[in-house]
Amino acid sequence: MVVQSACAMKHLFSYWDSIADKIKNAKHVILLLDYDGTLTPIVERPESAYLSSQVRDCLQELVSFHSLTLGFISGRPLNDLQAKVGVTDALYAGNHGLEIEGPNTSFVNPEAAEAIPLLHTLGQNISLAIAGIKGAWIEDKRLTLSLHYRLVDEAQYNRLNDIFNESIREPLAYDRIIVTSNKKTYDIRPSVNWDKGKAIEYINKTLFPKNKPLILVVGDDKTDYDAFRVVNTTGGISIFVGNASIKAPASYFLQSTNEVHQFLLRFQSTLNCQ
Numbered sequence: 574m575v576v577q578s579a580c581a582m583k584h585l586f587s588y589w590d591s592i593a594d595k596i597k598n599a600k601h602v603i604l605l606l607d608y609d610g611t612l613t614p615i616v617e618r619p620e621s622a623y624l625s626s627q628v629r630d631c632l633q634e635l636v637s638f639h640s641l642t643l644g645f646i647s648g649r650p651l652n653d654l655q656a657k658v659g660v661t662d663a664l665y666a667g668n669h670g671l672e673i674e675g676p677n678t679s680f681v682n683p684e685a686a687e688a689i690p691l692l693h694t695l696g697q698n699i700s701l702a703i704a705g706i707k708g709a710w711i712e713d714k715r716l717t718l719s720l721h722y723r724l725v726d727e728a729q730y731n732r733l734n735d736i737f738n739e740s741i742r743e744p745l746a747y748d749r750i751i752v753t754s755n756k757k758t759y760d761i762r763p764s765v766n767w768d769k770g771k772a773i774e775y776i777n778k779t780l781f782p783k784n785k786p787l788i789l790v791v792g793d794d795k796t797d798y799d800a801f802r803v804v805n806t807t808g809g810i811s812i813f814v815g816n817a818s819i820k821a822p823a824s825y826f827l828q829s830t831n832e833v834h835q836f837l838l839r840f841q842s843t844l845n846c847q
């Protein structure tokens with residue numbers, strides 16, 4: 574017999590009727606979507622992750638609902654995220670929420686902005702240090718860095734880890750950076766008290782100082798967990814994309830990006846019935 578823990582994630586579509594009621598009854602809804610692994614499948618190189626025109630059209634139609642604020646929240650830099658998604662008049666939060674832009678909002682975390690020169694130099698140093706490892710590369714996203722190693726031969730992983738750990742040893746020891754590991758990527762962020770969850774709190778407070786909107790957030794990796802935790806405390810709906818056996822702090826899960834696309838269609842129909 575399989576015993577499920579009380580906090581196990583539930584499949585979103587199995588509870589759709591009650592969720593649709595919640596959406597219909599909300600005065601205002603915020604829907605925040607991650608990009609890679611959520612709207613598009615994970616690919617070998619991030620520049621190859623394209624959104625289908627069908628999904629983009631659906632998202633663009635969602636923007637026209639006055640009862641909805643649509644946003645995208647990703648580890649990608651803001652300009653890259655905006656270009657990849659290509660939906661106008663939406664809210665965009667890049668670099669894990671360190672930079673936010675949209676109708677009536679423009680924000681860059683000031684402490685992170687101060688760390689740009691440090692990150693740039695660190696990015697150059699890591700880039701030089703890993704030059705001999707085929708398939709490893711550093712993406713300088715100004716406010717953060719990513720070391721991508723999806724294309725590295727597994728036999729090289731230990732060597733890569735040793736070189737990487739040596740490169741970040743000093744800024745890590747002086748608490749200048751935070752390093753997280755995610756799906757064949759190391760994310761390096763400035764050591765500031767900010768994440769996707771904090772970005773959601775900022776959006777909520779700035780755009781909706783008086784009313785309490787219903788917040789839905791959809792994401793697939795560990796950086797989304799901060800967002801899930803904040804949304805859970807607001808009585809919102811947190812949705813993990815991936816295998817239900819993963820212990821993500823979300824209330825619901827969807828198995829794949831295809832299911833996320835189905836969810837968007839259901840969500841749109843629900844708003845139409847409001």
Ligand SMILES: [Mg+2]
Pocket residue numbers: 607608609610611792793794
């Ligand atoms: Mg993702």
